Amino acid sequence: MSTFMIEPGAWLAGRYRLDELVSETSGASFWKATDETLARPVAVWTFTEGFPRTGDVVRAARATSRIADSRVTQVFDADDTAVVPYVVEEWVIGQSLGDLLAQGPMAPDRAAGLVAEAAETLATAHATGLYHLNLTPGKLMWSVGGAVKVTGIGVDAALHGLAPGSPGPVDAQGLGRLLYAALTGHWPDTAAQPGLRPAPMA
Structure with a gap:
């Protein structure tokens, strides 16, 4: 079954109700959903039939669930044997770095503190063999409770098939871009980021 045929209101595993399609990318769909068993919002990835990296994403999600750092987005469930394979994650309520920058650049101490927490989170992930490899302003969140959250660790790399020979430096460069x-x-890269202007050229 193709996930592109699934409409809002569909159910997975008898408990996850898909409420709103947030984005689609290369055969994977990202939903805001509700865990009806625990009555809480969740984020759900679903995958089209034949998506080549479904197994990789599910394995990465399961590995991410074992990282002992509250700043890593929690993974609640993952199943690549279901009719519609899925990964269920924490739905982070708050503002992304991109949202915060819509109000203008940050004060240096706040910017440094936010990115330093992201760096500590990634260091914990790296110690378990997991990397992000796709750090953007949308992946660094400031939650309603005042906590930093880094979304997409492990899962983003698997989704996009990213496997560089030296993943550590890739994440270090990503942190540098976030700090800049x-x-x-401004965003110091050629890939456009919502709400951010490209860095001025010399």
């Missing part, structure tokens, strides 16, 4: 964006309100 936080301080300047």
